[in-house]
Amino acid sequence: MTSITIKPEILIIDDDRDVGEALEILLSKLGYNSTFFDSVDKGKEYFEKEANPIVFLDIHMPRTSGLDALPYFKNLNPGTQVIMMTGERDINNVVTSLTHKASDFLLKPFSLQTVRIAVQRALDYYTLLKEKEARDESILRDLRLASKIQRKILSVPDLSPLEVAVDNIPASFVSGDFYVLSRTGNNLLVLLGDIEDHGVTSGLIGLLMTSVAREAYKEQADPSHILKRMNVELSQEIGTHSLTAAVAIVHLDKKTITYARGGHPFPVLYQADGQLLLNEKSGQLLGIMDSLEFESHEIPYKEGDVLFLYSDGLLNNLSNPLFGELEEIRKKGLGLSAFQEAIHSYTKVSLPTREFRDDSSYLLLRL
Structure with a gap:
């Protein structure tokens, strides 16, 4: 465990000056600087500026007791270790102190040894908290950067004159959902996938799958082939996560859509005369067995x-x-922005109220 090399200043609050000054002397012998106040108000004022990591706080004081003041110090700086002091052996005071997150409880009169043990124990725990805080901040920075990189990699290309709207809302920083939009000549690859679970690992696997899908698309513009390649990669090389995906290839010259699904919710094609659910046999989850076959279907648009x-x-x-x-938006013949606004309004209200959060994504393509 990393220790604090510069010993921190310790705050002492006790209405008995003899006790406070005696404690100052003991702490000085142990190599610690300390500051003593004989009232809670003065001690609070000093603590607001210094945020001392260790506070010795007497329980029985006039006007404001140490038990009443304890939550103030912990709320202002939760990491501060508060050591309660009293001359009475009252179990209720001990319980109350621990309930309000006091780190220790010392009976007066105390010896050099008891003070040494109490301070070292408090300091060790304070150091652990600060190390954890530093690690958490580092992890948080990494997650925010990972989220930014993922959004950059999954950026939407210019597909004019086609219109596209995409959103990918992670349950926590990095999403296991991913999408691919890639145009080659008169063919446009449209893919939406959902890696099992969510978080950094799922997000990284999702990015790998986008690369595999693009390579497979170059080999053969067939959704079933793309799903098969992704499944083999996930089953043989990863082996820990499953995946659902819907793949469509839009043939702009023939005005047809070839599509296939691997355990994924079925796509919907909104047309002027109705909505078409692309709900033929979906195929199984990807990543379970490497020998799976997937079936492609074709429809006009x-x-x-x-x-x-x-x-x-x-x-x-x-x-x-x-x-x-x-469906009402389709009937009214409104533009893509109306679809997008309806989904945005729904997610804003619905997602935060769900007991179990999952990554949430969609892709809208106006042909």
């Missing part, structure tokens, strides 16, 4: 149709009222 892909963190059943809202 018309200019102005809207393709909607989403993860189960956003929608997981047909009875969800959001589907009704999107």
